[in-house]
Amino acid sequence: xxxxxxxxxxxxxxxxxxxxxxxxxxxxxxxxxxxxxxxxxxxxxxxxxxxxxxxxxxxxxxxxxxxxxxxxxxxxxxxxxxxxxxxxxxxxxxxxxxxxxxxxxxxxxxxxxx
Amino acid sequence: xxxxxxxxxxxxxxxxxxxxxxxxxxxxxxxxxxxxxxxxxxxxxxxxxxxxxxxxxxxxxxxxxxxxxxxxxxxxxxxxxxxxxxxxxxxxxxxxxxxxxxxxxxxxxxxxxxx
Numbered sequence: 001x002x003x004x005x006x007x008x009x010x011x012x013x014x015x016x017x018x019x020x021x022x023x024x025x026x027x028x029x030x031x032x033x034x035x036x037x038x039x040x041x042x043x044x045x046x047x048x049x050x051x052x053x054x055x056x057x058x059x060x061x062x063x064x065x066x067x068x069x070x071x072x073x074x075x076x077x078x079x080x081x082x083x084x085x086x087x088x089x090x091x092x093x094x095x096x097x098x099x100x101x102x103x104x105x106x107x108x109x110x111x112x113x114x
Numbered sequence: 115x116x117x118x119x120x121x122x123x124x125x126x127x128x129x130x131x132x133x134x135x136x137x138x139x140x141x142x143x144x145x146x147x148x149x150x151x152x153x154x155x156x157x158x159x160x161x162x163x164x165x166x167x168x169x170x171x172x173x174x175x176x177x178x179x180x181x182x183x184x185x186x187x188x189x190x191x192x193x194x195x196x197x198x199x200x201x202x203x204x205x206x207x208x209x210x211x212x213x214x215x216x217x218x219x220x221x222x223x224x225x226x227x228x229x
Contacts, residue, residue: 004156034217043205043220044157088156101147101170102218104156 003027004091006105015114019076023089023105026070032092033065035074037085038107044088048074079112086110116140118221120206126227127196134192135224139208146189147218148181149205150174157205163189196228 005024013019036044048063050056056063062075086107119138139146149157161171165186183189203225207218
């Protein structure tokens with residue numbers, strides 16, 4: 001079982017609709033969760049971070065975390081063509097040295113259809 | 115530009131050659147990370163530093179790979195005797211402190227192609 005799993009997609013969503021991206025993780029010690037956006041040929045860019053159960057909203061983006069189910073999701077409202085990218089879920093476990101590495105999923109490729 | 119910078123942005127080399135990449139973190143960030151990303155995959159952790167100390171190395175980091183951060187500022191990643199399987203994007207990230215809430219900020223990456 002992979003440590004962080006995402007559907008690879010592609011996920012196609014009409015412009016203006018809600019895009020829903022999902023991620024599951026295997027390590028119950030995971031404490032910090034991140035969503036990065038990556039355009040083709042570019043480096044990952046942080047979209048959202050979430051640390052406690054529930055929802056966290058930032059503009060058109062909402063991250064949801066359920067530690068009991070080991071599940072984290074990202075909702076994008078009013079999807080725009082510029083949202084077309086690969087979305088990476090990343091998880092961090094707090095370790096002996098403090099700020100530990102991020103473990104990434106393989107990413108979900110999202111395409112917004114005009 | 116106060117973000118993470120990496121140099122070079124692209125590198126083409128022949129199998130068996132040595133290559134060295136540089137990363138300059140965001141000023142005063144004491145944590146620096148190296149990741150590798152191949153096509154269709156998420157970034158994979160290679161190693162990280164707190165100041166000049168290398169605290170963790172992935173099993174992915176064979177003995178052909180070495181990383182340094184001599185003065186706790188910039189870092190270099192060297193690959194000796196490159197192989198075609200080393201072709202990937204090498205990403206550097208930095209973060210300010212070892213707190214769970216701190217995130218990692220990525221540089222633009224160095225894309226390596228080994229012929």
